[in-house]
Amino acid sequence: MRTRSTMRRRIARLASALSAFALAFGALAIAAPAQADVVNAEMPFKVSGNVQNQGKPVAGVTVTLTGAAGYTATVATDADGKFVAGVPAKEADYTVTLDETTLPEGIAVIDNPATTFVEANVQTVTVGPGGRATMNFFIGQGERHTTSFVDQVVQRLISGLNFGLMLALASVGLSLIYGTTGISNFAHAELVTFGAVATFGLVALMGPGLLWLAIPIALILSAGLGWGLDAALWAPLRRRGMGLVQLMIVSIGLSLGIRYTYQFFIGGSTEQLPGSDAERFKLFGSVTLSITDIVSMGLSVILIVAFALWLSRTKIGKATRAISDNPSLAASSGIDVDGVVRIVWIIGSVLAGFSGILWAYFRPGIRWDMGGQILLLIFAATTLGGLGTAYGALVGSLIVGVLVEGSSLFIPSDLKYVGALVILIGILLFRPQGILGRKERVG
Amino acid sequence: MDFLGILSSSVSFILAPTTLAYALATLGLAVHFGFGGLLNMGMAGFMALGAYGYAIGVLTFGLPWYLAAFVGIGAAIVFALILGIPTLRLRGDYLAIVTIAAAEIVRLLLLSSAFGGVTGSADGLSGFNGPGGTITNPAEGAGGFDQSNPIPAGTYGFPPFLDNERIWYLRIVGAIILGLAIFIVWRLVNSPWGRVIKGIREDEDAVRSLGKNVFAYKMQALIIGGVLGALGGLMLAFSTNVNSSVYVTSLTFFLWTALLLGGAATVFGPLAGSIIFWVLQAFLGLLFPALAEVGLMPFSTIQASQIKFIIVGFALVLLVVFRPQGLFGNKKELTFVK
Amino acid sequence: MSSSTSSSSPVKSTGLHVGAIKPGVAKKDPILVADGVRRQFGGLVAVEVEHVEIPRNAITALIGPNGAGKTTFFNLLTGFDQPNDGKWSFNGKSLAGVSAFKVARLGLIRTFQLTKALGLLTVMDNMKLGSTEQRGEKLSASLFPFLWKKKDAEIEDKALEILRRFKLDEKKDDFAASLSGGQRKLLEMARALMTNPELVMLDEPMAGVNPALTESLLEHILNLKQEGMTVLFVEHDMHMVRHIADWVIVMAEGKVVAEGAPDEVMKNPAVIDAYLGSHQDIDLGTVTGRVTLPTLPKEK
Known part of the structure; x- marks a missing residue:
């Protein structure tokens, strides 16, 4: 008896101590259930270092990091000559490149005898299990190694087109859904993630050799998800005549619910699909490309062309456009609006799912909130092209893609999404009908 | 499994500084959306400015804590003006996308290493509540928020509210700010000013046709709600470090959940909603892992601790569909404009 | 079915114009003048x-077929x-911009x-919003009830008096959403x-109003004139136009095509043309007002 009561007291004390702990220090952790869940990729690990000229710090030097399949970050050294960059994964290699054109005149990186590299301004670091790595550069009199600006522009342009095509797959779906139902669907991000997560699950089940089979099955599952969401949720709400604001908040709740369901199943870490470490080959100069980039862009173009043909040639595609133009007129002219909307949800989900698979290769990696990271870019692309116009969304996506990738030539790469968001706001303010949309008549 | 311990820890969230911070920001959302019809999806941005404004005021400008707090509030007012001047004429759902994007821009700027010297970049800021001084001159600190605490060191109260003097000070300061805020908002929405604001929520053209300067009223509502959001951020900063990873879009969505729980067009709903939100979050966050540990749930404890977020999301859906007026709102006074 | 025949014929104002009647004719005492809008x-x-x-x-009716630009002009x-071009003034004061x-x-x-x-909002709150004299609507004053309580009581008295006239006083504490379409029109007026x-x-003002209410609506409009106000209204119901309007302005395809006293203007060939041009299926009788027009699809 006695031991039990002491036990209980001890537990009570422990619990109150714990709750005090939660109050005092846990507030941050609890208030941040989702880490950086939108736009910017989570970079939990660090590469840092010093740039010194004969023991004195050199400020304002640009350092670029590149990693597995497409990760890049550009940072500048501070007044102490220090630079810090977040990287997505530990136990991985990163290439650290010091841009010698940003050094003061007449000096360059001294060849470090400890490394076997020919170009001293390009170094490789390994981020170990601790998640941190250091790379110091020593500057002195010497010869420079340069990457031509043209090469950089071409590289960014290719990368931007790739990114833009991927965005386009997601945004034409969002745009169609908005056009036919009026919903600003925040849960579209989760449809994007679904494609990647389903592929990942299927590959885990069937083995990496069957990736070619896993992707189509994942897309069929995406179609099923779109169908299911419309049948179970959106169609009933449509019949209730729910307002657009409510529908938007419903989609936000749905987005949170599904997102954390992914986290429940795959955890908080980043996983890779087979082939994400494909080798990069040299195109010309210092411009490189990988086989996944080429396949990704090729498949995007094929899908987008197929989608455009569907929209312009088939009966259902034409009906979709009619509903976007004027739902009540379309309904009164005998179009089965509910049926068409159901198909729009299915097609939108398949395109989003495929875009998610490509995003998994582009980022690279699969995460539970990967769709949320680009949701606002998808919104930006859709808005830029004109809300509810599918072709506009395509053009908008390409612009946003090139802009985001290209802007890192001029601004710090951790601010590259800001440009797209500023454009999103600007478009909504000054030309809400988008670049291809029509102006609504007032009154 | 210690069910009583879980219950007591959860109940302690009724008076937690975080709950008070949420209640303040949610009250701001109520002014924006519940009374003014402004679909603000960027409340996290206002909170971030409140918290960072205060921290930067102390650490970079070397201000005393109470003046630094006004830097945070001032930053939120400036943000409201910059955001409001061009956007307040936008349609509801456009405004939502603009505000969410603006809040993300704020977060990305705070996160960027470009301003790391002031914002602390990804590491955030800390040490601004202590005796501190600035980053460059730590010696000149005149005493910060913690030093203003008149409560002698020690442990007070009774379980589950048995806490040290710092926690109690936070609670008291938070409760006073929240109490004042609720009183002011109550006065405002029951005044002729509140009548105009509610009219604008219903149909701004009608109110305009009656000779009211709709834009000015919306701007006032945006600023008042934004200041309440900044106070919420300030409250978070008083209790812990600031970090840009806190002020994410999800935070705004959680505030919306708390708002719709309590009732969007009510004065006490935001407080009630925040309390329910946090007590339930804490309860489920402790209960499920405990159940998993003793084998009553077939998941790992980590998985079990995430179920609460899934529940939040689907609860938001169910609330909007089945009880849009919130738990305490008037069924007739549904807040959603068609 | 037509409801307005039962009420006694209202007194029409005449001699409003100066010179020969044509589109854009000058008025003796214009309250609103528009030029090149x-x-x-x-x-x-x-x-x-x-x-x-x-x-x-006076009571002026603005009529014209659908898409004539009446609502846009309003x-x-x-x-x-905002117009692309033009100037217009109210009581001699320019309203451009x-x-x-x-x-x-x-x-x-x-x-x-x-x-x-x-x-x-309740019917009473709707009414109180109309008042322009409440300083409590200022943010700074709203926090101090002693600054606006008294005025609010005065406004409430005035509102009650008007509501009584419009037979809405019993609904004063109901949400406006619970009113019928016609009652809402009355409330708006x-x-x-x-x-x-x-x-x-x-x-x-008559669109979607229950026939039982049209008569009282007409009387309210006539009362406005008696109280010294000026009324300009857009209407499709030609019967109502003939009944209460002192002057009629006809618009078609964005332009003023005719003006005049109601009885004359209905015979104007330009008017008949304007209507026939866009609604060839409509019997001329409806245009000249012997029969109430069928409900037309509403202008956007």
Whole structure:
């Protein structure tokens, strides 16, 4: 008896101590259930270092990091000559490149005898299990190694087109859904993630050799998800005549619910699909490309062309456009609006799912909130092209893609999404009908 | 499994500084959306400015804590003006996308290493509540928020509210700010000013046709709600470090959940909603892992601790569909404009 | 079915114009004058009014087929839309570039084709919003009830008096959303009266109103004139136009095509043309007002 009561007291004390702990220090952790869940990729690990000229710090030097399949970050050294960059994964290699054109005149990186590299301004670091790595550069009199600006522009342009095509797959779906139902669907991000997560699950089940089979099955599952969401949720709400604001908040709740369901199943870490470490080959100069980039862009173009043909040639595609133009007129002219909307949800989900698979290769990696990271870019692309116009969304996506990738030539790469968001706001303010949309008549 | 311990820890969230911070920001959302019809999806941005404004005021400008707090509030007012001047004429759902994007821009700027010297970049800021001084001159600190605490060191109260003097000070300061805020908002929405604001929520053209300067009223509502959001951020900063990873879009969505729980067009709903939100979050966050540990749930404890977020999301859906007026709102006074 | 025949014939104001009757004819005492007002949507010219004057203390009807630009013209005059070109003045004061709320404060109040009763406010709150004298609507004063309580009671008395006239006083504590369509129209008109307007512009006051209420609506409009106000209204119901209007202005394809006293203007070939041009299926009898027009699809 006695031991039990002491036990209980001890537990009570422990619990109150714990709750005090939660109050005092846990507030941050609890208030941040989702880490950086939108736009910017989570970079939990660090590469840092010093740039010194004969023991004195050199400020304002640009350092670029590149990693597995497409990760890049550009940072500048501070007044102490220090630079810090977040990287997505530990136990991985990163290439650290010091841009010698940003050094003061007449000096360059001294060849470090400890490394076997020919170009001293390009170094490789390994981020170990601790998640941190250091790379110091020593500057002195010497010869420079340069990457031509043209090469950089071409590289960014290719990368931007790739990114833009991927965005386009997601945004034409969002745009169609908005056009036919009026919903600003925040849960579209989760449809994007679904494609990647389903592929990942299927590959885990069937083995990496069957990736070619896993992707189509994942897309069929995406179609099923779109169908299911419309049948179970959106169609009933449509019949209730729910307002657009409510529908938007419903989609936000749905987005949170599904997102954390992914986290429940795959955890908080980043996983890779087979082939994400494909080798990069040299195109010309210092411009490189990988086989996944080429396949990704090729498949995007094929899908987008197929989608455009569907929209312009088939009966259902034409009906979709009619509903976007004027739902009540379309309904009164005998179009089965509910049926068409159901198909729009299915097609939108398949395109989003495929875009998610490509995003998994582009980022690279699969995460539970990967769709949320680009949701606002998808919104930006859709808005830029004109809300509810599918072709506009395509053009908008390409612009946003090139802009985001290209802007890192001029601004710090951790601010590259800001440009797209500023454009999103600007478009909504000054030309809400988008670049291809029509102006609504007032009154 | 210690069910009583879980219950007591959860109940302690009724008076937690975080709950008070949420209640303040949610009250701001109520002014924006519940009374003014402004679909603000960027409340996290206002909170971030409140918290960072205060921290930067102390650490970079070397201000005393109470003046630094006004830097945070001032930053939120400036943000409201910059955001409001061009956007307040936008349609509801456009405004939502603009505000969410603006809040993300704020977060990305705070996160960027470009301003790391002031914002602390990804590491955030800390040490601004202590005796501190600035980053460059730590010696000149005149005493910060913690030093203003008149409560002698020690442990007070009774379980589950048995806490040290710092926690109690936070609670008291938070409760006073929240109490004042609720009183002011109550006065405002029951005044002729509140009548105009509610009219604008219903149909701004009608109110305009009656000779009211709709834009000015919306701007006032945006600023008042934004200041309440900044106070919420300030409250978070008083209790812990600031970090840009806190002020994410999800935070705004959680505030919306708390708002719709309590009732969007009510004065006490935001407080009630925040309390329910946090007590339930804490309860489920402790209960499920405990159940998993003793084998009553077939998941790992980590998985079990995430179920609460899934529940939040689907609860938001169910609330909007089945009880849009919130738990305490008037069924007739549904807040959603068609 | 026509409801207005039962009421005694109202006294018409005559001799409003100066010189020969033609589109844009000058008025003896115009309250509102518009000159070269043009509004274009893309390539489509919605409104192009060369010159028009609205006579003071009279009831003027603005009629015309669908798409004639009547509502757009209303929006332009009241500051809810900006024209590409033109000038217009109210009581001699130019309204170009004046925002909608300031136009309203000058005494030019409008209602909307689709009623804008504030659904989730009570009928009384709707009325109180109309008052322009409440300083408690200022943010700084709103926090101190002693600054506005007394005025609010006065406003409430005035509102009750108007509500009684409109037979809405029993509904004063109901949400406006619970009223019928016709009652909402009445409420909107009553609310407009709370602002003490000089010129009341009604956009299709009869649309969607239960026949039982039309008579009282007509009487209220006639009362406005008796109280010294000026009324300009858009209407499709020709019967009503003939019954209460002192002057009729006809618009077609954005232009003023005819003006005159109701009986004369209905015989004007330009008017018959305008209507026939767009609604060839409509019997001329309906246009000249012997039969009530069928419900036409509403202008956007």
